[in-house]
Amino acid sequence: MTVPAAPGSTPGGLRRLSARAARMAALGAAGLLAVGSSVSSGAGPPAMPASPPAARPCALRAVPGVAMSEGFTDSTARGPDAEFAPSVGTVHALTLLIDFSDAPAPYSARERYAEFFPAVKQWYAAASYGKLDYESTPVLRYIRMPRPFTAYGIGRGYGWDAHTAMMRDLLKAADAGIDFRGYDLVNVLVTPNAGPPADEAVLSVTWTGASAATTDEGAHLNKVSLIYGHDQSGSRVLSHENGHAFGLPDLYSAADFQRTDTLAGQWDTMSLDWGLQGDLFAWHKWRLGWLTDRQIDCVRSRGSATYRLSPVEMPGGRKAVIIPYGPTRVFVLEARAAVGDDHDACRQGVLAYRIRTDIDSGQGPVTVVDGHPGTSACDFSSGAFNSLNDAPFAAGQTYTDDAAGVSFKVLGRDAAGDWSIRVTRR
Numbered sequence: 546m547t548v549p550a551a552p553g554s555t556p557g558g559l560r561r562l563s564a565r566a567a568r569m570a571a572l573g574a575a576g577l578l579a580v581g582s583s584v585s586s587g588a589g590p591p592a593m594p595a596s597p598p599a600a601r602p603c604a605l606r607a608v609p610g611v612a613m614s615e616g617f618t619d620s621t622a623r624g625p626d627a628e629f630a631p632s633v634g635t636v637h638a639l640t641l642l643i644d645f646s647d648a649p650a651p652y653s654a655r656e657r658y659a660e661f662f663p664a665v666k667q668w669y670a671a672a673s674y675g676k677l678d679y680e681s682t683p684v685l686r687y688i689r690m691p692r693p694f695t696a697y698g699i700g701r702g703y704g705w706d707a708h709t710a711m712m713r714d715l716l717k718a719a720d721a722g723i724d725f726r727g728y729d730l731v732n733v734l735v736t737p738n739a740g741p742p743a744d745e746a747v748l749s750v751t752w753t754g755a756s757a758a759t760t761d762e763g764a765h766l767n768k769v770s771l772i773y774g775h776d777q778s779g780s781r782v783l784s785h786e787n788g789h790a791f792g793l794p795d796l797y798s799a800a801d802f803q804r805t806d807t808l809a810g811q812w813d814t815m816s817l818d819w820g821l822q823g824d825l826f827a828w829h830k831w832r833l834g835w836l837t838d839r840q841i842d843c844v845r846s847r848g849s850a851t852y853r854l855s856p857v858e859m860p861g862g863r864k865a866v867i868i869p870y871g872p873t874r875v876f877v878l879e880a881r882a883a884v885g886d887d888h889d890a891c892r893q894g895v896l897a898y899r900i901r902t903d904i905d906s907g908q909g910p911v912t913v914v915d916g917h918p919g920t921s922a923c924d925f926s927s928g929a930f931n932s933l934n935d936a937p938f939a940a941g942q943t944y945t946d947d948a949a950g951v952s953f954k955v956l957g958r959d960a961a962g963d964w965s966i967r968v969t970r971r
Contacts, residue, residue, distance in 0.1 A: 594872060594902065595619060603843035603867040604831075605875060605902050613794030613906035616873075617832060628754045629792040630729040630768055632833040635678040638787075639728040641719065642686070644736035647693035654685045657734055661772070664780035665787070671885045672825055673835040674860040682728070687736065688719045694739045699773075701746050705757075708750075712757035712766045725764035730790045732783065733771045743774035749782050751789040778819035785818035793829055794906030803929060808909045810933030811926065812881075812896065816911075821926045821934065824886040826911065827857050827865035827879040828900055836864050844868045844951075849969040854878065854895065856962060858885035866968055868951045873903040876949040880964045881937055891923035894937030895955050895964050897944060916942060 594606035594616055607616035623631070630636055642657055644650040650657070666679040691714045698707045715733070725731070740748055749772045756765035770786035778785070789795075796816035798804040811820025813829065830836045840863055842852050855862025857879050866878040878897050883890040897914040904910040915936045922935035938944065938955045945952035956965040 596872070601838060601843075602845055603841060603869050603875060604838075605869065605873065605900075608873060608903045611903055611905055613789070613792065614902050615794060615828070615832075615900050615904070615910045616902035618792070625727075625729065626765060626767065630753075630787075630790045632673075632791040633676050633835070635680055636730070637728045638679065638681045638730050638732055639723075639725060640681045640683040640732040640734065641688060641715070641723075642684070642734045642736070643690055643715065643718075644687045645690050645692075645694040645739055647695055648736055648739035650687045650736040651738055654683075654687050657736070658683050658685060660775075661732075661734065661780045661783050665783050668781065668784045668823075668886060669787075671858075672830070673833070676835045677833075681732070684719075684723060688715065690714055691717055699740060699748060701748075703748070705752075708752055709757045712769065716758050716760055716766075720760050724762065725760045725766070726762050728764075730768040730770065730787065731766060732787075733769060735771060735773045737773070737775050740773055743776045747776060748773040749776065749786055751786040753790050776819070781814055781818045781823060785814050788815050788825075791833055793825075793833075794910055796909070796911050797907065798909055799907030804909070806930045806932050807912070809898070809911045809913055810930060810936065811891075812898075812913055812933065812936065813911070814886075817927075817930060819927075820930070821889045821891045821923055822881065822887050823889065824858055824881075826877070826898065828867075828875075828877055828898075828911075830857070831865070840864045842866045844968060844970050847970050849967060851956070851965060851967050852878075854880040854964045854966065856880045856882035856884065856893075856964075858882055858887045859962070862963065866966065868949060868968070868970055870949040870951070873901055874949070875900050876946060876951050878953060878966060878968070882962060891926065891934040892937050894939050895953075895966055896937045897946075897953070899946075899949065914944065914946070916944070 592609040594608045597604045597606055605616045607614035607618045642654045662681050669677045669679045697711050751770040753768045756767040758766045768790045770790060772783055776782040793815050796809040796813055798808060809816035811817045812822045813826050814823055831841060842863060844866060852866050853863060855864060857864055864879060868876040876899055878895055881887060881890060881896050882893050899912045901910050913933050913936050915933055916938040917935045920935055921931040924931045940955050940957040943954045950971045952969045954967045956967055958964050
């Protein structure tokens, strides 16, 4: 989840529902913002977004008041106190490891660190086509927190006060020997035996947008990802949490987690970070600056045209056809292949989805269109989240979305792996 003023998120997974739901309720009451989750301080409907610039007509603006809106932000803020970390160029992450008197680390700091690195660095390198160089600087020892784990009240839906207490204690234990300046974000790898097992309650969370503590040198702990337990997604739990630090929302349903299987399913790490499809949507890659405007076909006029799409997982080529149909909605077509961060993908083909920029994180801002609604696939991947695994459209298939005023036909795939589609906007 994400935090422009407070609490955070947990990665995807059925077991995470109550923690996320409780945290969102707490945030609403406190008027705070949690990483990747909803952003509202509670008063009235969100404001209408500004129009996208004429040169970027499909780059819908973020909607003010919407938590982690899927739109492009107008902010030009940069530097350590910006709401989100930079997503292009070198990102500097300070990675700390902590344990507690009532939960001493069961193995070395180096072993715990190796559960995430270099895997997270490699994941971002592949997902960004090399445009994000993730540099983690670890302190390879456990920092013993001043109080036992049970004293912090860390549990399902823990809030900003608990996070603040933990961060202030972290500085008491570490600030004298560690310089926090010059880092874009901070990772805290908690000893995995602190708290319940991850299959009972996933506590991992990201807080961004407000500082929980300030070091003696003036560095603010305002973009922090904390990883608890052993998550079934492995290192991708940190890729997911850091995604919030870059401004991406949660795509699962926080209020009704089973509904996630009718939203984004396993097609983006910001949805189910343990899913078969481990990459990000083309829309997210465009927002993060990993795709250029030249790699996006923006369809605003009525008529029909043929487009060629290169798989999202591979560098180069056109990556998406985007059809806006309102100030807060777009229909997106992209190609997906079983390579790169999607090497375990269940199906290949043309993936279609709808995006709403006026929907809070954790409430379903992205909905994948199921190209095979009568079937599921790769049911071994999950007990309850498989209906969208075969969502991509294959050669010869057609689809019409009356609300978006668009229809398309998949013409085929060439020897290079690119897909041709015929798109009609009415």
